[in-house]
Amino acid sequence: MQFDFDKLIERRGTHCVKWDKPMADDVIPMWVADMDFEVAPAITDALRKRVEHGVFGYVAVPDEFFQATTGWFDWRHQWHINHDWIQYTIGVVPALAVIVRALTCPGDKVMIMTPVYNCFFSAVQNNDRQLVECPLIYEDATYRIDFDEMERKMCNGEVKLLILCNPHNPACRVWTVDELKRIGDICRRNGVMVLSDEIHCEFVYPGHQYTPFASIEGHQEFTVTCVSPSKAFNIAGLQTALIVCANSEWRNRIDQVLCASEVNMLNPFGVEALIAAYNYGAAWMDALNDYIYGNYQLLHDTFASHLSHLTVTRLEGTYLAWVDCRVMGMTSEQLTQHLLDNARVMINSGSIYGMPGEGFIRINLATQRSRVTEALNRMIPVLKG
Ligand SMILES: Cc1ncc(COP(=O)(O)O)c(C=O)c1O
Structure with a gap:
């Protein structure tokens, strides 16, 4: 692959909302809509040139x-x-x-x-x-x-x-x-x-x-x-x-x-x-879309195999998966806390997007495949019941 979206980047300690706000080191943050990838090389080059001025x-x-x-x-x-x-x-x-x-x-x-x-x-x-x-x-x-x-x-x-x-x-x-x-x-x-x-x-x-x-x-x-x-x-x-x-x-x-x-x-x-x-940035953007769609397919298939009582909304656009957890009988806030406490995964509570989001969770897929895999492995036993 021309761009390495699998490369793990340490974002903790960079004054980063997504990673530094959860505080605890063992939390995988999949909440705020911010990606864990390095930007397109053309952007880094342009910024480096500007900084050097x-x-x-x-x-x-x-x-x-x-x-x-x-x-x-x-x-x-x-x-x-x-x-x-x-x-x-x-x-x-x-x-x-x-x-x-x-x-x-x-x-x-x-x-x-x-x-x-x-x-x-x-x-x-x-x-x-x-x-x-x-x-x-x-x-x-x-x-x-x-x-x-x-x-x-x-x-x-x-x-x-x-x-x-x-x-x-x-x-x-x-x-x-x-x-x-x-x-x-x-x-x-x-x-x-x-x-x-x-x-x-x-x-x-x-x-x-x-x-x-x-x-x-x-x-x-x-x-x-x-x-x-x-x-x-x-x-x-x-x-x-x-x-x-x-x-x-x-x-x-x-x-x-x-x-x-x-x-x-x-x-x-x-x-x-x-x-x-x-x-x-076009080639980078196209490659990124393929990668994120792969993350979505992984999430979708994992839920279908292990958490089939929950419904993953079909992802046509955005990098934010939206999962219907209403059968669990918990509020979105309770689900969010439950996942944070027991899976050490931080997601967004569906209810912040209005009442129709109650009982749903939003999961940010714009991260490395290995992190998505680890997060899913942690979430399966917690969401099973
Ligand atoms: C629909 C929508 N609009 C705007 C924003 C944020 O825009 P900005 O960071 O440019 O203020 C987001 C961030 O998630 C978003 O989802």
């Missing part, structure tokens, strides 16, 4: 940054973005809060499709907007959208914004063109804006295809998209994210909130890493 003052974001972004989405995802549609900020989570503030008013209703990434809740509630949930339907180890419920909850004109997660964390879905069109039709009919968080867009497995929501004909007029190389290329600590919006009036409003919140500056490392990732 030795001066790290304020950054003027260069044209290359925008060209690398538009080029990547153009050839890899057939999404044609104009350079001037792009704004940058320090993370997708800050971007979500900024966009909610820019496009809606206090008290407005914002819809999310639960279970969903926990910061969708805080982006709405911490900004004094009201949450409206449109729960996904769980059936046959996968999720689908309740379009009737979505329409019913939007039709009185009170919902102003839908926050979409495409691909969806933690539901493991990569929404199809047909599903995205139906969401778009319902939103357009009811005057609802769409904020599409597409941070997981590079993790897509055989048989599935990521489609940018805004790339569908007619969608770009009412859509703001957030993307970032952070999740895909494992550079979340470099704090670089992009907001893509074709609507110039909305862009002005977003720009005002970005400036007022003072989150409109990037750091030199994030800029260099993005350029290297989008210009030279």
